[in-house]
Amino acid sequence: AYPFDMDSRQNVDVFAIGAGIRSTDSNRGLLKYMFSLDYRNFKNKYGPTKDDKGVKGGQFDLGVDLNTECDADKVIGIKGSLRSQSISDVKFATFDDAFHSFTNITVSPYFNFIGESWDASLGLNVNSMFDVKTKFLLSPNISAGVNVTENSRFYANIGGGVNNNTMLDILQENRYINPVGRVAYSKTYYDLNIGFKSGDLTGFEFDIFGGYKHTKDDHLYFTLLRTDNTAYSWGNLSTPLYANVSTGHAGGLIKTSLIPYTDLSAKLTGYFYSIKYQDNLAPSDKKAWGRPSFTAELNADVKVIPQFTFSLNYVLAGGRKALVYDAVGNQSSGKMKDINELNLRAEYQLTSWAAVYVKANNVLFQKYENVYGYAMQGGNFMAGLNFKF
Secondary structure, three states, X not given: OOOOOOOOOOOEEEEEEEEEEEOOOOOOOOOEEEEEEEEEEXXXXXXXXXXXXXXXXXXXXXXXXXXXEEOOOEEEEEEEEEEEEEEOOOOOOOOOOOOOOEEEEEEEEEEEEEOOOEEEEEEXXXXXXXXXXXXXXXXXXXXXXXXXXXXXXXXXXXXXXXXXXXXXXXXXXOOOEOOOOOOOOEEEEEEEXXXXXXXXXXXXXXXXXXXXXXEEEEEEEEEEEOOOOOOOOOOEEEXXXXXXXXXXXXXXXXXXXXXXXXXXXXXXXXXXXXEEEOOOOOOOOOOOOOOOOEEEEEEXXXXXXXXXXXXXXXXXXXXXXXXEEOOOOOEEEEEOOOEEEEEEEEEEEOOOOEEEEEEEEOOOXXXXXXXXXXXXXXXXXXXXXXXXX
């Protein structure tokens, strides 16, 4: 018999609670403020085998933004955030201290000012990471825009910071990751975006954009195929492969409301990558494994009557490659099937604060993988109520 269980499915249970408070636009006080507080408790179902209980823990997030106006055209402020992850005792064998706690404290002072036909924001991100070692990162947080006409502008921004890659982040990204350790955080030193957008033509808008970013210790995934179940219940192990990844992109977005009762938008983006591996398992073929060379998205919202909205969303992502190692270390690569998904949604507004909706996801029943070796769910449906207070 095949040595692996082909029927059981890994899953993640999450309980979330949060609250926030902010000053209103009509606040006449000197200080504007925003505070948010969130806590999420999570539990992975399985460990390396089905007899092992999965990883469980908690994630705490705190956010704050304090600012005040200087004259009528300037704002000075400071944003801050804290993300802290704690992991409960892990019962199965793992690397030494593989599931230690992690805390990232970010402080971002900024200065915004507005001219007659331009605006700018000057800021800095200061990250303090409390991990196996305590480290710090300084990265820019700068944006600017120049209005060419009333509805057209050139814009640019450059940011950066820490990608926390907490257990909950990764489990939401890839539930079938090798469970014997957590993925390390990565650092984006800069993330530059520039573009030109225009809405001068009635009922028509476009945005042409491009950008480039550099991330140290980013993670790509490769798949390790096993032929025995002496240590794992799973035949395919999705394992992180660390690399310094530079990513460039360019694309365009168009929007139109010229079709009666309809808001329509289409977006196309192409990507290119430069890879420098940090891992001993680094393959000779330097590709951005699992990441697309292009993405396309189409959205349409049709409102025949004010209370009823029908929405269509179509997503296409292609050019993805997979890296696979067999049990004795032989390497191979192959093309992953394009992501090709059509989603539908209908919503009826019952009152100003309540709505009922129905969603149909992947209505074309396409079979594809976000991560090699693990097929995504086929067509599925859901219904529910939305409340706004």
